[in-house]
Amino acid sequence: MLVAPHVSAAARAMPQQSRIHQVPTPQQFRTYEGGPAFVREPRDELFLLAVGNFVSQRTFYESGTERDERYVRLVRRLAVEDPDWTAGLLRWLRGEGNMRTASLVGAAAYVRARLDAGASDGPSNRSVIDAVLQRADEPGELLAHWTSVYGRNVPQPVKRGIADAVRRLYSSRSLLKYDTASHGFRFGDVLNLVHASPDPDKPWQGALFRYALDRRHHPETALPPAADTVLTAHRALMELPVAERRALVTGPDGSERLAAAGLTWEALAGWLHGPLDAAVWEAVIPVMGPMALLRNLRNFDAAHISAEAADRVAARISDVDEVARSRQFPMRYLAARDNAPKRRWAAALEQALGHSLAHVPALPGRTLILVDRSDSMFWDTVSERSTLTRAAAAAVFGCALALRAEQADLVEFGWSTKEVPFTPGEPVLDVQERFHRLGGTHTTKALRDRYRDHDRVVIVTDEQAAPYHSGGPTEPVPPEIPVYTWNLAGYHPAHAPSGPHHHTFGGLTDAAFRMIPLIESGRQARWPWTAPDQAGTLRGSSPSRPGGGASPEG
Structure with missing residues (x-):
């Protein structure tokens, strides 16, 4: 502290x-x-808008469209006027700021503005696109945003940045989690569009890419690579008769088999062809992540899971290391407390909130x-x-x-x-x-x-x-x-x-x-993404009257 x-x-x-x-x-x-x-200077206005804005969110005084347009307008301006600062902001938003949509929308605006202006100084368009893509569904999300806003012609820097990210992010487990029909751009669509080649340091990735393309274009005949244990175990679960599935989950080593096959709790109800009762929840809880547990407190109560299982959930969501790894805003724990009907979660959520505010x-x-x-x-x-x-x-x-x-x-x-x-x-x-x-x-x-x-x-x-x-x-x-x-x-x-x-x-x-x-303590405040020996120190305004910056207008 x-x-x-x-x-x-x-x-x-x-x-x-x-x-x-x-x-x-x-x-x-x-x-x-x-x-x-x-009136704030453009960099300051963009910083405040970026950290206070969830894209397309209406607020009391501005519509979602108005805020989005102001955000994009500021990014486009500063991408040309101050590309180093703007690229730093976008990377920080997706990293420490943990704001996915704002960083993706901002990166697209950054590239479009610099291409329109013919600008070549500062961080490359390719590197900015790559930097904001940190989850395997995001290459497809960025392509969906680009094509809906800027048209079907995707420039080479965008394709190359997405290809770089694909090599980092695409894996067997991410394919099972994110390559679904609910996504506008499937993994195969992204691979076709950006022509991503496998990472030479990942010899298994070529077979994975071919399987992703087959899943998209020939799903009836697509077969997972035989050497991929996760995908083959998943296929075996999918082929198991429906009548035998619940016994597998609730039987010995059931949760371990689900984890080995990359079957998430979100897909479990559909696979079982039925609701998740207490026995099923108790089997899957050990392999759920802390944020998945947090989201399902109300469901656990509705299913009447045992006191022992609830204790395990409470211990996980309040563990100091789990809270640190989850990188969730403290407000998530407050929202969970408001949404969870039973008091048995209150102490754990209070502890978790305390850890997040450490x-x-x-x-x-x-x-x-x-x-x-x-x-x-x-x-x-x-x-x-x-x-x-x-x-x-x-x-x-x-x-x-x-x-x-x-x-x-x-x-x-x-x-x-x-x-x-x-x-x-x-x-x-x-x-x-x-x-x-x-x-x-x-x-x-x-x-x-x-x-x-x-x-x-x-x-x-x-x-x-x-x-x-x-x-x-x-x-x-x-x-x-x-x-x-x-x-x-x-x-x-x-x-x-x-x-x-x-x-x-x-x-x-x-x-x-x-x-x-x-x-x-006398140190200068800097933008969060700048090191002490780097440029980018925040500006102090020249006071036009005692104790103030600019005078108010009007």
Whole structure:
């Protein structure tokens, strides 16, 4: 855990790099709620939009189409103007950022823009395509996106980048999991289009590629390579009479046989020609991954699995190493707790959430933590496939910061403010349940009401502040005090300026919150994908007035 030293007066006076930089525009500019707004530079706007956006997701103030168009427009612009930075962002999004669709859509826009502009500097188009493809179904997904948006003519750099990824990603198990009729581009379609040759270091891959082509074009006669134990074991299971299948699963070594044949839990019900009862679930649970277990807690309860099996599930989903390997956002565990009807999972999910928040820093001194509970935070979910609102996600991170801080005032705000009580050592999920819904966003009023000589202020919000009546949005806070804003939505207008001590971040992850002690210990904040000795240091805005960056428009 990173622990920063207490911020001295001398340290506060030091110019520090701002995570996000706003610039003035000649026209009047407002937040969606009508408050004075600030315009971000393109790199900063794209970063916030990328980490706060699930592609095609509608939000309270923008349609999915509007956000997607803004995202693609920014990627296309910066792919030409700053290709090194943009390629770094796209790689980081798919890697540490763990955001699949945004990185694939962004990589396609990167290549299209650079081909249209005839640009050849910076990272190659081929390498960017290859870098964002990290799962075996993604080459087909990228081709499906490209052909639907840019047409059937697929440029050579796209084909070559996909071919590079195919050699890394295609295997017997990935073929069984992802080469299905539900995918627009099957493995054979991808191989035909990009002309991927086998990896010379994988002598078995040539036979696998031929089988993938046969499965696509001649499924009635396709035979798996005899030397491929996974594919031959899978075929044997498929040929087993339906009446004998359930006994195989629930009998001795049943789960091991399923695993050896690459039969996933998703395919199990179809293979059995019947529902998964307690005996079947208990047989397959030992070979399920931790996230598959998390997704099926409600199904386990509905099937009435045994207490012993439930204990094994709870131990797996709360194991610290499993949580680290799964690379899931903490909000997944909150959503699972909300969706699982039985209390027997609560302790395990609380432990898992704690593990996923392990690197949230312990902030020294006094910290004011403001959590936005306005209506727009409840209207939007963190993704269209989730029922978890941004309000809930913000509350979890506010609680995590407060519980780890040396001394914190945890406050929810909207039109009014309320202190959220907590006791050190309490479970995060227990404290999170004490938040309320508080109407509109009035950040300035919240700061006036609650700032009392704190050493720093942290605001978790969508930044859509209502008009303030006098002074600036952070006017109640002395200019030398650090103010950190976490923007959950990635909207275009900002509610406050950046400056020597004002910083805006995007994305609710423990890695993002580690920026606070880095800034306060005197180190420059850098884009997450740049090494300390590389270019790409985040820009600090030149203040046009004390404590601020650009002046608000209007």
